[in-house]
Amino acid sequence: MAVSDMMMRMLHVGLTGNIASGKSCAASLFAELGAHVIDADRVVHDLLNPGTATYEKIVKAFGATILRPDREIDRRKLGQVVFFDEEKRLLLNRLTHEDVAAEISRRIEELEQSSPAGIILVDAALIIETGSHTSYDKLIVVICDPALQVSRLMRRDGLTEAEAKARMDSQMPVEEKLKLADFTIDTSGTLRQTRDQVEAIHRDLLVQAMRSKERR
Numbered sequence: 001m002a003v004s005d006m007m008m009r010m011l012h013v014g015l016t017g018n019i020a021s022g023k024s025c026a027a028s029l030f031a032e033l034g035a036h037v038i039d040a041d042r043v044v045h046d047l048l049n050p051g052t053a054t055y056e057k058i059v060k061a062f063g064a065t066i067l068r069p070d071r072e073i074d075r076r077k078l079g080q081v082v083f084f085d086e087e088k089r090l091l092l093n094r095l096t097h098e099d100v101a102a103e104i105s106r107r108i109e110e111l112e113q114s115s116p117a118g119i120i121l122v123d124a125a126l127i128i129e130t131g132s133h134t135s136y137d138k139l140i141v142v143i144c145d146p147a148l149q150v151s152r153l154m155r156r157d158g159l160t161e162a163e164a165k166a167r168m169d170s171q172m173p174v175e176e177k178l179k180l181a182d183f184t185i186d187t188s189g190t191l192r193q194t195r196d197q198v199e200a201i202h203r204d205l206l207v208q209a210m211r212s213k214e215r216r
Contacts, residue, residue: 010036015030017141023123036118048072142187
């Protein structure tokens, strides 16, 4: 995050969690409270558009079978390839990580130039796996009951139970992520319960952002 130390800096917060844990829901609640949210999945989606350098690298590596008739990358097909092949999944991460990190840094700088106060929250599934969690002031890990996670994933993506569990098993165990968390949000309960947790963490982050501003 190449932001000059002489500039007033917003509090940088990473938000992560395993698939179907409720991470996107938590991010949207933070956005409602005024946090500036950068969705890493949206960044990846933009970088996969035809004509980008990232697109060209991925098509070269995985072939035309991952393309739709309009030459756009079919993310479902690509997902089916990498979720069941660890080597290909790691290859995809290597091909996209630097480009995604650079674009996130660019968007952070853009936000800090226009609104140099408050909270920037980066919603990204692989913050810990890529090592980029060390770039953030605070890290939030979203969790939920594993049975609920399977149910959500089956319903959301139209998967069988076996397929859902395979996708969950392909990710870093959430217990490892929790060891690095400054805050945890459990989305197993009602939306109101999740909102209460988000509001409490947001209040804490605002205090820390103010303290950080005063030290500069």
